[in-house]
Amino acid sequence: MVLFYTIDYSNAVDEHTICRNKLKLVENVYKNDALEKNITRKMKIIHIDSIELNRFLLDLHYYIAYRLKVANGIASFCGRHEIFVIKIHPPEKEPLDYAWGYRANVMMWEQIEVDEMMSWLSTLGGAFSALGDYKLSYANIAGRISLRQMKLALRLGDPSLIARCRLYQAIAMIQSYNFTGAKYTIQQVYRAEKRRSEPDSKLIKMCLGIWTKLSYEYELYEKKLNRSKE
Template identity: 30%
Template sequence: MHQPVILQNTSSLRKPWFTGTQSVIFEFTNLDDFHGVLNLLETRKHILYSEIRSFYNISDKNEVHIEILVKNPPQNIDFGWERRMKHLFRYMLDLEKLMWNLSTLGGAYSAMGDFDTDYAKTAMKITTHQISLAKKYGDPVILARCYLYTALAEAQLGNLIQAVHIVRAVRHWSKQNPNTEIVQRCCEGVYQKLRAIHIFGTADTSYKYK
């Protein structure tokens, strides 16, 4: 019988909720003590009830009703660190939101860049902002994809050789690092786009898809 488990925690008696019943309330702030009482209730219930009757002088004629309350223990919360973590969380969340908004906007301008180089120039500016955000965000995969967006914009502006160099560099990096399969697939997609631009030309050359 682990009697100290009971005595170490706050307990009190409650008025009977009907005649012949006595309620005993135990409040726990220590999970080990709480689990100890649960174990007693499961394996040595009659001994536990006997100890409770003896401790509180409860007559055998009265039924014992046990209520268990588990409360959080007193804690010294580091509010300074909490504020710092909240700020960091909000900062990263805002970065992510801005990144994907720019990605959607940049994708639209990039699609129109096939027909008008002004759109390609705007897509390049958007990609520059994305690269800056990706560096702050600290995700190398996102940063690599942003460089691929730059390569696509360069090709649409007629700088095909520069675009090929960028894609090759990103592809080489992706093969040297783990968990970069998506970057490798993106490289293949951009390569196909560069081939199409090489064949059909850019918006400045007034190319038309055949």
């Protein structure tokens, strides 16, 4: 087991212990310039930039043979009453990952456009859903819009938004007299949300409201069927 210290730009000191199976880290064991005051042994200091230090620590963390070589090297470099200290300085040239920057920029604008498209679809879907209570063709359009919203929600990866899109589909099912499908969808969303550690109260209320609509529309549908039979 070999011990060494790293000192960053702000003079905060981290303690690293090289073991056979892992590299242990204790952050901020000392602060400011307190290392010299708290450690009486002589220090052997080397200077390294932050990029090289990061590579060095990663190699120590992942490679056993490298850890053993470094531990042996530090032990032979430092005497019995000496400690090994790595002083970090800024790199001469900061590396810029232009390829990742381009990808991040594309992802950011894609997210903005998807969010805007989702807002437009929500407005349009709400309008057709309201008209769907009076005409079946509008309910079918609202159902198709909710499917588009579902695809976008899956792309965004937001579970709450995906659940809302499923409830929009349930409303379209109710208006199309697909009461069984609507019932199954509402129950699935409600039970999944109830199982969460922190359920979304708005989503729960939305499920209960659509369930009330389902019960009311089903009751009206049954009455119509009974009248037609008479």
